[in-house]
Amino acid sequence: MRVMITIQHPGHVHFFRHPIAELRERGHEVHVFARENDVAIELLEAYDIDHEVLAGESGSLVSLAAVQATYETRLLRRARRIDPDVITAIGGVAAAHVSSVLRTKSLVFYDTEHATLITKLGYPFADVICTPSCYREEIGAKQVTYPGYHELAYLHPDRFEPDPAVLESVGLESEESFAVVRLSSWEASHDVGHGGFDEPREIVDRLEDAGLTVLLSAEGEPPADLEAYRFSTAPERMHDLLAFADVVLSEGATTAAEAAVLGTPAVYVNPLSLGYTRELDAEYGLLFEYNGENRHVRGLERAVSTVERPAEEWADRRERLLDDRVDVTNVVVRQLESLARPRATTESTPATNAG
Structure with missing residues (x-):
């Protein structure tokens, strides 16, 4: 055909x-x-x-x-x-x-x-x-x-195996704990009138206080005081990075879902809930979505708490997801x-x- x-x-x-x-x-x-x-x-x-x-x-x-x-x-x-x-x-x-x-x-x-x-x-x-x-x-x-x-x-997993070489490419040690923070531009037709985190600077400070190195990814230009946290890698290597992160915080649903199916706990801060973000939250506990007035505070608290949980817990949750999904x-x-x-x-x- x-x-x-x-x-x-x-x-x-x-x-x-x-x-x-x-x-x-x-x-x-x-x-x-x-x-x-x-x-x-x-x-x-x-x-x-x-x-x-x-x-x-x-x-x-x-x-x-x-x-x-x-x-x-x-x-x-x-x-x-x-x-x-x-x-x-x-x-x-x-x-x-x-x-x-x-x-x-x-x-x-x-x-x-x-x-x-x-x-x-x-x-x-x-x-x-x-x-x-x-x-x-x-x-x-x-x-x-x-x-x-x-x-x-x-x-x-039949299609993708993360490459640990990505860590060195962004300046990380193999055992270094890190978080990926993804900020959206809010310019898509379905994003008009919406927003995610209240204060990106507070996110970085709180994650660093928890012992995490912060890697920032942003659509468009990030706040000037956070430019130093922005990392550079080939776009096809982003999924390798998400797979090895300790936690991902994202205003975008796709990045949060990508982390979740890779077994990395993801915090999704966005007033718009989707069928798949809700299911990844309610059924598998791999994604945590927050909307409403306190979404910034609650999402940040969740991100810090996930790092304290054993890595095996997220691996087990991912295995259950893969057993259910095609x-x-x-x-x-x-x-x-x-x-x-x-x-x-x-x-x-x-x-x-x-x-």
Whole structure:
């Protein structure tokens, strides 16, 4: 079959990296198209994934509409030439729109309930919408669920083994206790009007008082007095670092979930709860989410207390999670092959549960 994949965020590269390789190994033709966004193109190049860049970055929500229109127009031209059996993406606005014009199949993966602009623009045009089973919205007959998280498409132990060499690359000793702090820019369409930590300086001081070295990662520019805590590593090495951290504090849900599935306790401070952050908290105790007026204080207290607990406890919790959840790369490949098959044979409907 011929598959088109669209990439509009660095996380999409991670998610589709292994499915792309597997599809090609199985003899399928895969075409990858991307829009410049943060380090998305850098990741595609680091993983040696053939791709074509169709649009640049957007500097604001206003310019995003123009960039998206350019991206969709160019994607449609490529799709007319390729004549794909299926187009897939995360969020899937462009994929769903282009596939509806060409009357080919579209497969959308998503896990972010509060991103209502994306869902309103993409869901009505998609053929199949594939979500984790913890996703809290009922989409209807188009929805396919699976027992997993996006992060298990690339951080499942069958797909990823952390490299301890990353520690030396950021100036850490092998036995040094450290925390990763991730600050968001709050510029995404679904982040407008929200915020996380009240005072980043207080986070650093409290973690250092607890004996932790602090590594700061920030979208955009961090506060000037915290610039010295910012670390530099290749974007594809970030997951290695999360795996060896003692604790991760994040305003972003993806980073918190990545740490959690790697067995690193994660504190997620953000007023927006998601199906997967709630499940990782309530079911597995690997992620602790805090929102509301006291989210900063409560989250910081939790971060300090996690470091005092034995490492074996987090490893045991991760093992229980892995026993319950699937390698999501297998879900992606299976769904693509299932959805594309009717074009070549007879019309059928994909299963309602991919677990």
